[in-house]
Amino acid sequence: MSFHSMWAELLPIGRSSASGGYRRFAWTGADTDCRAWFRAQAESRGLRYETDRNGNQWAWLGDPAEGDAVVTGSHLDSVPDGGAFDGPLGVVSAFAALDELRTRGTRFTRPLGIVNFGDEEGARFGLACVGSRLTAGQLTREQAHRLTDGDGITLPQAMEAAGQDPDSLGPDPERLARIGAFVELHVEQGRALDLSGDRVGVASAIWPHGRWRFDFRGEANHAGTTRLADRRDPMLSYAETVLAARREAERAGAVATFGKIAVEPNGVNAIPSLVRGWLDSRAPEQDTLDAVVAGIEKAARAYAESHGVDLEVVRESFTPVVEFDHALRDELARILGQERGHPGLRVPVLGTGAGHDAGILSGSVPTAMLFVRNPTGVSHSPAEFAAEDDCVAGVLALADVLEGLACR
Numbered sequence: 491m492s493f494h495s496m497w498a499e500l501l502p503i504g505r506s507s508a509s510g511g512y513r514r515f516a517w518t519g520a521d522t523d524c525r526a527w528f529r530a531q532a533e534s535r536g537l538r539y540e541t542d543r544n545g546n547q548w549a550w551l552g553d554p555a556e557g558d559a560v561v562t563g564s565h566l567d568s569v570p571d572g573g574a575f576d577g578p579l580g581v582v583s584a585f586a587a588l589d590e591l592r593t594r595g596t597r598f599t600r601p602l603g604i605v606n607f608g609d610e611e612g613a614r615f616g617l618a619c620v621g622s623r624l625t626a627g628q629l630t631r632e633q634a635h636r637l638t639d640g641d642g643i644t645l646p647q648a649m650e651a652a653g654q655d656p657d658s659l660g661p662d663p664e665r666l667a668r669i670g671a672f673v674e675l676h677v678e679q680g681r682a683l684d685l686s687g688d689r690v691g692v693a694s695a696i697w698p699h700g701r702w703r704f705d706f707r708g709e710a711n712h713a714g715t716t717r718l719a720d721r722r723d724p725m726l727s728y729a730e731t732v733l734a735a736r737r738e739a740e741r742a743g744a745v746a747t748f749g750k751i752a753v754e755p756n757g758v759n760a761i762p763s764l765v766r767g768w769l770d771s772r773a774p775e776q777d778t779l780d781a782v783v784a785g786i787e788k789a790a791r792a793y794a795e796s797h798g799v800d801l802e803v804v805r806e807s808f809t810p811v812v813e814f815d816h817a818l819r820d821e822l823a824r825i826l827g828q829e830r831g832h833p834g835l836r837v838p839v840l841g842t843g844a845g846h847d848a849g850i851l852s853g854s855v856p857t858a859m860l861f862v863r864n865p866t867g868v869s870h871s872p873a874e875f876a877a878e879d880d881c882v883a884g885v886l887a888l889a890d891v892l893e894g895l896a897c898r
């Protein structure tokens with residue numbers, strides 16, 4: 491099946507007709523449909539299909555027990571109203587690259603795997619990269635069992651409802667030990683390739699990043715009858731904190747975003763009792779990130795105090811800086827430069843502020859990423875886009891990389 495046909499098959503799944511964006515949250519119906527699609531792609535190619543103890547899906551050519559496997563893939567879930575490309579491009583390109591290599595008659599000397607990591611975006615349970623974190627031992631079974639969505643449904647309940655056993659969650663070092671290289675292809679989430687005029691680039695590093703929950707607790711009261719001077723309104727300290735986050739990030743060359751908020755009781759005519767805001771912050775270096783978050787928290791405490799509001803700040807997740815494996819990165823650049831018959835071809839090497847399963851795995855496995863040009867740089871939005879000929883260039887680059895790695 492061509493890249494185009496696979497893409498067209500996946501496109502309607504989980505798409506909101508109102509926004510045109512995707513709502514493929516972990517262990518929902520849309521996610522189940524995406525997973526069924528993955529399995530069908532694996533089986534139609536005669537690949538050995540399996541779901542691992544953490545709900546990640548794998549398709550194997552050759553026997554992974556032989557070790558030193560080359561694995562590629564990404565994720566199929568999305569953020570709320572996400573784009574079509576973030577995640578699915580890497581999975582569809584993986585199958586398309588395998589098809590290309592079979593057409594070329596490539597003979598593999600290493601096992602080849604294609605993976606769909608579960609719950610990469612963390613849109614439902616608040617923690618990103620749940621499938622890869624569990625596998626790499628960066629999230630325990632107990633921590634995972636405590637994850638709860640906005641409707642109070644726990645991760646185990648959601649997994650059970652989708653037919654996946656939550657009791658098996660946990661580290662999978664044997665699986666990781668069998669992987670010699672992991673390469674994730676991803677749509678670029680910025681404009682570096684568009685600006686440099688290149689279709690494909692190689693990742694250098696991922697900024698350290700994390701998520702913090704800010705709970706501002708005040709006093710619910712009548713919006714019409716409570717004098718301004720008598721209010722303990724947590725919305726005010728939250729609003730001031732949003733502005734402080736912007737200032738701190740700007741000063742430090744970092745980013746800081748409050749993109750999700752929950753308000754109680756959430757009535758138009760009631761002063762809130764609780765405003766819960768989630769901060770996502772990222773910076774090129776750890777020290778900078780620490781300083782930015784500390785600055786935001788300090789400002790938030792001062793604002794909370796001035797409004798008679800209580801504040802609790804909880805770090806919900808954190809991913810340290812990722813520097814991708816230099817040897818593998820250089821090998822990718824060499825393969826893309828030489829084996830395509832263009833010695834010296836410039837392959838841009840890019841850093842990114844976006845998180846990826848590849849970043850989680852990089853602590854356990856030599857890992858690399860390929861980026862495909864995104865002409866607007868927009869991501870996590872229905873406007874996310876990559877032109878089909880750039881996607882096909884990505885497939886060919888991935889095929890060259892897999893051929894170079896798995897046929898040596």
Ligand code: GLV
Nearest residue numbers: 611618843844845
């Ligand atoms: C995932 O895409 C993230 O960077 O949050």
Ligand code: MN
Nearest residue numbers: 569576611870
């Ligand atoms: Mn994403």
Ligand code: MN
Nearest residue numbers: 576577610676
């Ligand atoms: Mn992604």
